[in-house]
Amino acid sequence: MSGETSGAAGPLVQIAREGAVATVTLDRPEAFNAFDEALITELWHALRSLTRDDTVRAVVLTGAGRAFCAGGNLRAVMAMAPERPGEGFYQVATVFHQCVQEIRTMPKPVIAAINGAAAGGGFSLALACDLRIMADSAFLQQAYTSNGLTMDGGGTFTLPRIVGLARALELCLLDERLSAARSLELGLVTRVVPAAELAATAATVAAELAHKATGAMGRVKQLLNRAFDTALEEQLERERLAITDAANGPEGREGMTAFLARRKPSFG
Numbered sequence: 001m002s003g004e005t006s007g008a009a010g011p012l013v014q015i016a017r018e019g020a021v022a023t024v025t026l027d028r029p030e031a032f033n034a035f036d037e038a039l040i041t042e043l044w045h046a047l048r049s050l051t052r053d054d055t056v057r058a059v060v061l062t063g064a065g066r067a068f069c070a071g072g073n074l075r076a077v078m079a080m081a082p083e084r085p086g087e088g089f090y091q092v093a094t095v096f097h098q099c100v101q102e103i104r105t106m107p108k109p110v111i112a113a114i115n116g117a118a119a120g121g122g123f124s125l126a127l128a129c130d131l132r133i134m135a136d137s138a139f140l141q142q143a144y145t146s147n148g149l150t151m152d153g154g155g156t157f158t159l160p161r162i163v164g165l166a167r168a169l170e171l172c173l174l175d176e177r178l179s180a181a182r183s184l185e186l187g188l189v190t191r192v193v194p195a196a197e198l199a200a201t202a203a204t205v206a207a208e209l210a211h212k213a214t215g216a217m218g219r220v221k222q223l224l225n226r227a228f229d230t231a232l233e234e235q236l237e238r239e240r241l242a243i244t245d246a247a248n249g250p251e252g253r254e255g256m257t258a259f260l261a262r263r264k265p266s267f268g
Contacts, residue, residue, distance in 0.1 A: 011027060011042075012026070012027055012028055012038060012039040012042045012043075013025070013026060013027060013039065013042040013043050013045075013046045014027045014064075015046055015049075015050070017056075018203065018207075019207065019210065020055060020056060020057040020058065020207075020210040020211075020268065021056070021057070021058050021059070021060065021203065021206040021207055021210050022050050022053075022056045022058075022059050022060070023059075023060040023061075023062065023202075023203070023206075024043070024046050024047070024050070024059060024060065024061045024062070025062055025063065025064050026039065026043065026061075026062070026063045026064065026068075026069055027064045028064070029063075029064040029065025029066065029067070030065070031070070031073065032063075032065070032066065032067035032069075032070035032116075032117060033063040033064065033065070033067050033068065033069045033070060033122070034069070034070040034071055034072060034073040034122075035069065035071075035072055035073060035092075035096070035121060036072070036073040036076035036077060036092065037076075037077075037080070037091065037092050037095060040092060040095045040096050040099060041095050043099050044095055044098050044099045044102065047059075047099055047102040047103060047106070048102060050106070050108075051102060051105075051106045051107070051108075056108065057108055057209070057210035057211075057214045057268060058108055058109050058110075058111070058206040058207070058209040058210040058214075059106070059108060059109070059110045059111070059206070060110075060111045060112075060113050060202045060203065060206050061103075061110060061111065061112050061113065061125075061129060062112070062113035062114075062115055062198075062199070062202070063115055063116065063122075065116070066115075066116045066117070067115070067116040067117040067118075067122070068112070068113075068114045068115055068116050068117060068118040068122050068125075068126060068138065069117075069118055069119075069121065069122025069125055069126075070117055070119055070120065070122055071119050071120025071121040071122050071123070071143060072089075072092060072096075072120060072121045074147070077089055077092050080092075089149075089152075093152045093153075096121060096152060096153050097152070097153065097154070099125070099128075099153075100124070100125070100128045100153050100154040103128045103129060104128055104154070104221075104225055105222070105225075106218075107214070107215070107217075107218030107219075107221070107222075108214050108217070108218060109130045109131065109206075109209045109214075109217055109221070110128075110129045110130050110131075111129060111130065111131045111132070111133060111202055111205060111206055111209075112125070112126040112129035112131070112132045112133070113133050113198055113199065113201075113202035114126055114132060114133065114134040114135060114138045114140070114189065114198075115135050115138060115195070115198055115199075116135070116137070116138050117138065117139055117141070118138065118139070118140050118141075119139075119140070119141040119142075119143040120141075120142075120143040120144055120147075121152065121153050123140055123141060123142055123143065123153075123155065124151060124152065124153025124154055124155035124158070125153055126140070127153075127154070127155060127158040127159060127162065127188070128153065128154050128158060130221060131190045131205065132188065132189040132190050133189065133190055133191055133192075133193060133198065133201055133202050133205065134180045134183060134184070134189040134191070134192050134193075134198075135180065135192075135193065135194070135195035135198045136180045136181075136192050136193065136194055136195060137180070137195045138180055138195070139177050139178060139179055139180065139183075140177075140178040140183050140188060140189075141175065141176070141177045141178065142155070142159075142171050142172050142175050143175060144172075144175075145172055145173065145175050146175045151172065156168075159171065159172075161228060162187055162188060163186055163187060163188065167186065171186075180192045210268070211267060211268065212267060213246075213251040213252075213254075213255055213265070213267045214251070214267065214268070215246065215249055215251045215252075216246050216251055216252070216255070219242040219245065219246055220242075222242070223235070223238055223239060223242055226238065251267055254266065254267060255267075
């Protein structure tokens with residue numbers, strides 16, 4: 001969690017629906033969407049509600065104003081325990097990590113629409129998402145180490161899995177600000193679009209995903225998340241059980257029936 005801005009009272013996370021797509025917006029633009037315990041708790045509740053809502057088939061996560069998320073509000077977190085600031089970080093990171101777990105285990109795709117700066121905890125939050133679409137004017141920055149901190153929010157888990165260990169060490173130790181073009185080159189984001197087209201692009205991709213087999217995507221997501229810390233034999237068994245469940249379910253039946261009938265499947 002890195003960043004230093006002051007917060008404001010009021011609703012901090014907004015949820016908008018368009019069909020089967022839910023867009024979650026961090027709504028503290030005057031603070032570059034930096035999070036304290038209040039904002040991150042609201043985000044957690046929002047994510048939990050979407051996980052449980054079967055009518056939601058894809059989620060977009062973005063920020064209001066000029067930033068995606070500037071990370072943790074250092075001033076607010078340190079004020080929680082001025083003599084032992086680590087206690088504040090421990091408390092906020094606990095809820096932050098629940099958000100990351102919710103994103104990683106949510107059985108539906110989550111797209112980060114990176115509209116501006118994604119630094120510190122915002123960087124980790126973006127990496128936790130399944131796909132990342134980035135405005136050409138935005139940037140990514142690890143930021144923690146420059147502030148004498150270590151990564152949280154699952155960053156040490158996701159970053160090396162995306163770019164490899166050597167590159168992850170480079171990004172953490174040198175802490176360079178990464179332009180949209182450089183982020184795309186490194187594979188940190190899925191695509192880069194003009195800033196004016198970001199919201200529409202993310203909505204289009206989300207709508208496309210919402211019409212696909214959500215159950216199958218959720219199972220593949222779970223399998224891929226476990227693939228780096230398991231033996232081949234165990235992963236093969238997970239795959240066997242997952243494809244069995246998928247084939248027995250309504251999406252699998254519809255997909256196979258449509259394939260044999262040479263028509264496009266209808267998943268929802």
